[in-house]
Amino acid sequence: MLQKRSKWMALALAAAMCAGTLTGCGNDDAGQGNSSAPESQSSENSVGGQSSAEESSKGGAEQAGAETPDPVTLKVLMTGDKPNDWDAVLDEFYNRTRDTLNITFDWTWVPSADYKDKLNVKMTAGEEYDLVFDAPWMHLRTLSQDGIYADLSPYLNNDDYPGLKLAFPEDVMKYNKYSDINCALPLFWCYGGQxxxxxxxxxxxxxxxxxxxxxxxxxxxxxxxxxxxxxxxxxxxxxxxxxxxxxxxxxxxxxxxxxxxxxxxxxxxxxxxxxxxxxxxxxxxxxxxxxxxxxxxxxxxxxxxxxxxxxxxxxxxxxxxxxxxxxxxxxxxxxxxxxxxxxxxxxxxxxxxxxxxxxxxxxxxxxxxxxxxxxxxxKGVYTASVVASNCLCVPASSDKIDRTMAFLNWMFESQENHDLFEYGIEGVHWEAVGDSQYKLPDGVETTTNYNPLGYNLSWNPNYYRFSADYTEYALPYAEFSADITNYNTDSRIxxxxxxxxxxxxxxxxxxxxxxxxxxxxxxxxxxxxxxxxxxxxxxxxxxxx
Amino acid sequence: MKRKIYFGDRLFTIICHVLLALFALICLFPFLLVISASFTDEYTLLWEGYKLFPSKLSTSAYQLVMQTSQLGSGYLVTIFITVAGTAASLLVTSMMSYALSVKKLKIRNKVAFFVYFTMLFSGGMVANYLMVVKYLHLKDNLLVYILPALVSPWNMMLLRNFFATIPESLAESAKIDGANDMTILMKIVLPIAKPGLVTIGLFYALSYWNEWFKAMMYMDKENLITLQYLIMKILRNINFANTVAGSVGVSVNVPTYTSRMATLVVTIGPIVFLYPFLQKYFVKGLTVGGVKG
The missing domain is CATH 3.40.190.10 (Periplasmic binding protein-like II)
Known part of the structure; x- marks a missing residue:
């Protein structure tokens, strides 16, 4: 009798476990159903990426020009540690652009040592991001081959996006194509390391x-x-x-x-x-x-x-x-x-x-x-390496490409905008020295101050500021290496x-x-x-x- | 004659004790160096090297480490997943092990193989990621630390073997007295299997305490990451900041070496005091499932 009862108990327990598993499966299916939507959308976008980008580029430019656009949150995946005072810098950005861009950020920082793995699984799994960091030494070649990244050429050399036109001229972009498209915005400040x-x-x-x-x-x-x-x-x-x-x-x-x-x-x-x-x-x-x-x-x-x-x-x-x-x-x-x-x-x-x-x-x-x-x-002795080691990419699955590009356009539009992200808030995190240099304000500790970004977000030869800590002898060499006219760019290599x-x-x-x-x-x-x-x-x- | 042997024995014991004490000191020495190095400044450490008594004392490394606001949440997350995870894992693992050790269960070998299979083959990183994030929706969820690690096949096998050493007659007599399988497990098997449970529990607790990979993969929210990943993050970022500072034309003076030591001291805390009390179970753990009777 007891044995029978225990059998029934075991059966009930097994049934409960099965039910639990099946419920789990049910949820999985539901999850699959939900999650497959962006995936299919992503593949559609990647195939027709260019046309959608062309359409949206118009919209983005219009939005950037006229009335305050709808609020939007951009998801960013970035390598590096969250800089000190990052929130203060974002607040400053929001204050400056609330009426024009109306963008807020959901920014994920991943330590550089883990970034390569994390980027790969996130992109392969079709997670939605609007802006990511990638590089030729990471997954840029393979992910661009797979159509993961959107073609950004409609936004480049486009008068509606003057910042991008200035920061990423055709002379530079033609050397930074992956899978024959301009899906990566190159980040660098010099053309040859001394x-x-x-x-x-x-x-x-x-x-x-x-x-x-x-x-x-x-x-x-x-x-x-x-x-x-x-x-x-x-x-x-x-x-x-x-x-x-x-x-x-x-x-x-x-x-x-x-x-x-x-x-x-x-x-x-x-x-x-x-x-x-x-x-x-x-x-x-x-x-x-x-x-x-x-x-x-x-x-x-x-x-x-x-x-x-x-x-x-x-x-x-x-x-x-x-x-x-x-x-x-x-x-x-x-x-x-x-x-x-x-x-x-x-x-x-x-x-x-x-x-x-x-x-x-x-x-x-x-x-x-x-x-x-x-x-x-x-001059002209050294051949410039115009292929950037670090880049910004916009996943084709993003439905906010125009807004992302509007933000990037804003950042590369003026020295002032660029400095906010690269060096922090002027007067608080850094002080200008002349036109092209910067230093830390007196009494500011480097360990608690804003960590200058650059290689992962904003480096550009047009806006780069040299540290005031360069020696008098070394500074001209640093300035020399940031000017493309000093380099030979005609070479076949x-x-x-x-x-x-x-x-x-x-x-x-x-x-x-x-x-x-x-x-x-x-x-x-x-x-x-x-x-x-x-x-x-x-x-x-x-x-x- | 007797006295001589007695003296020899004593001498031998003394020599053994002295040697072991010396060995213990040798083991302790690097740790003392770490503590002393964490309390000096970068320049002194680089100039003098590692010394038990550095000429200059400084807490700047601790200030840098403590300015990481997630240290408290890191401790909380790690302690939570260690306690809750170990308890949940022990419960589920022992239930499964018991079921598989009962000969009455006909499909037990098939289930055992199913578990064993996962020890040999895994879906790989991307498949795991898809499963956890897309289907289980556990991203940025504390359960991601516990659910996928609820049953460790290795621990389950160990415990099953341990249960198999418990005489069947005990369970049979309990059944005659009217106990069902659940009662047998809870009232008879588990109390007898305490040494096995403690050992497995320790293995689980250690693996939960040392968890960092899931934090890296599945956590974007900084207040949900574990202590171990936080340490890695701090150290990696300090190293990287230092490297980057040298290559982006920025003058940043980051105390790389002393902060490494300070991080170690801050985070090694509870577990280092726990080890001496638990080490005997490690020894026992080696024999669990391996010795009959």
Whole structure:
């Protein structure tokens, strides 16, 4: 009897569980029904994205011009941490635009380390956003291929959107197409990073090195490093970063070779190679890898660009830390005076200038731009890289594209509007210095102040302000790199980016083998460095990798 | 002679104790370094390296960490999901384990395989995301921490094996006395299986306490993220801010290293005091389901 009862109980329990599951299924179905709507809408939009954008672009422009449009909330997915005082900046934006744009934001910030994964699942799952950050090194290529992003060309070069027309001219946009459409708004402020060595100019002055402590050649730099070794016990002459080593310090001067149509390229992060184009620059006529036999290098003047580089690195290794391969933060050594020099790019100058002065008031930051043509600011020598590393995209599934573009138009319409998002509220978070610089107001702590945005939302060469912490010597170089007229944009390789999808396996195999020797070679740790390169490349060629 | 052996034994015990104490100190030393490093300023830490007694004391790292307003909500969320999640998981897991350990249930092997299958194969990140967000509508919902993790197949198998070691005669005699399966489970099996439950409970509690992935994937609202994800977020953002500052022409002085240490000290709190009291169950946990009787 009892057994029977327990059987019935078990049956009832099982039925209840089934019912629960089925109820769950029912809800799932309902959910599916609901959620499939935007999905199908999204695919419709992505196919007919352009026409809908064209129609809406008109509407957007009209709205931007005349009466106050209906209130709308834009959903934004953005990489990075929510800046301090972000809400105050948004309030200021609302105050300024309530009568014109009437837009509010639902802004989601995702830490940069998680952003790539999160963007992928959110876009693939068809979640609705009106503006997202994406990049060619993230999912921009694949998502644009899948039609996830809307074609924004109707809004560009359009007089109804003067801000966008000014910030994203055709000359720039033609190099930033993905899947043959302009679905990504490029964010950048300069056209080529200046590589440089930072050093203690006060020490160089003390030891009478260079012109009043200004180093202008590799020989003077070497003299300085020798002097650090001799006069500053316990101080590393030059601090190297684990994955960079001497970086571009001993690179061959390929600028002079460009007239012969010779260039250097990179595949993945570890495969470097030289290539030569024909006179019309329409096809590649020769390629060579570092360490290749002499016959490969004949079209390049018979000299392997990397021979001198790795041999000089070996020679200069005595100026580095013994375990420089493990040094993840060489800048920290330099900023506290435990290293005499540090290799970086021009963007890092304000940071180290201010840190050095904080830590040692007598310190004076020296900057040595080691590429001669760059140091002499020769116009048109360097080929501009107009392909942006960071972009803004508008998902095609958004039904508020016109309003999103109206917002972007507003942000890029004037220096004042742009500054609000990039630097915060003027007078509270920053103060203008001249026309093109900014500084923090006195007494403001950098850790609690608004964190300047830019790479993820608002960078643009037209509106970029340089930090007042640039040294007098370095500022003109930074300004030089933000002006496209200083660069060569006629080259065939301008805007070229290699689609590596079909050779991903080969790049991975090759990169794995080269990656093992590249870091020790860049740090100058291995004896007979060029022999190592030759052996590795021979091994790759033998195995047809 | 006897005295000599006694002395030798004592000496051996003393040596063992000294060695173990030394080992404990060695284990404790890095933690002490972390605490001391968290109470100095960035410049002193970089200049002097890690020292037990830094020459300059500073609480700037703690000020930076404490300015994160979500620290309180992070603790609350984590404590809530640890307590509620562990209780719910234990209840459901033990019910399922019991059902699968009762030989009378004919489909038990099929159900067991169904559970086992999920240990081998998973739908992948996008499928999971779709399931949770699109169909279960659990985005920005605290239940997302608990529901998908309600039954861990591994823990369920462990507990089932533990239940299988309980003599069947106990259940049979209870049935003769009129008890149904629910009564047998609650009144007889669970009290006997306490060591197993505590162990499984500890596993569950730890996995809930350490939860960060679901916070990353499914939470857009900052006040719903767990403590562990908050730590990751703070550290990642400090590192990133530092990197970005160096590459965007901005001078920002973020105490990267000391704030890492301060974050560790602030968040390690309760669980570090809990460990010494619970560690014996870890040892027991290793043998759960593995020893008969």
């Amino acid at each position: 590589n440089l060595v930072m050093y203690r100019q006060d020490w160089a002055k003390e030891w009478n090195i260079g012109t009043d402590g200004q180093i202008n050649s590799h020989d003077e730099l070497k003299e300085y490093l020798e002097a650090v070794l001799a006069n500053k016990p316990g101080v590393t002459p030059i601090a190297l970063k684990n994955n960079r080593g001497f970086y571009h310090l001993f690179d061959a001067v390929t600028v002079e070779l460009q007239d012969d149509h010779i260039y250097q390229g990179t595949l993945g992060k570890d495969i470097f190679f030289a290539y030569k184009l024909n006179d019309e620059e329409t096809e590649v006529v020769a390629t060579a890898l570092p360490g290749d036999p002499a016959e490969y290098w004949e079209p390049f003047g018979g000299v392997d660009f990397w021979k001198q580089k790795v041999e000089t690195s070996r020679e200069w290794n005595k100026y580095c830390e013994t375990d420089s391969l493990n040094q993840a933060d060489p800048g920290a050594l330099f900023q506290i005076g435990k290293a005499g020099a540090y290799i970086d790019t021009i963007d890092a100058v304000p940071k180290y200038n201010s840190l050095l002065r904080n830590n040692a008031p007598e310190a004076e930051l020296g900057v040595y731009i080691h590429e001669e043509a760059a140091r002499n600011m020769e 301008t805007g070229f980016s290699f689609k590596s999808d079909s050779v991903t396996t080969e790049i991975t195999q090759c990169g794995a083998i080269l990656g093992e020797v590249l870091a020790p070679l860049n740090h100058g740790i291995l004896d007979e460095p060029y022999q190592v390169f030759q052996d590795t490349t021979a091994q790759l060629r033998e195995n047809d990798v």
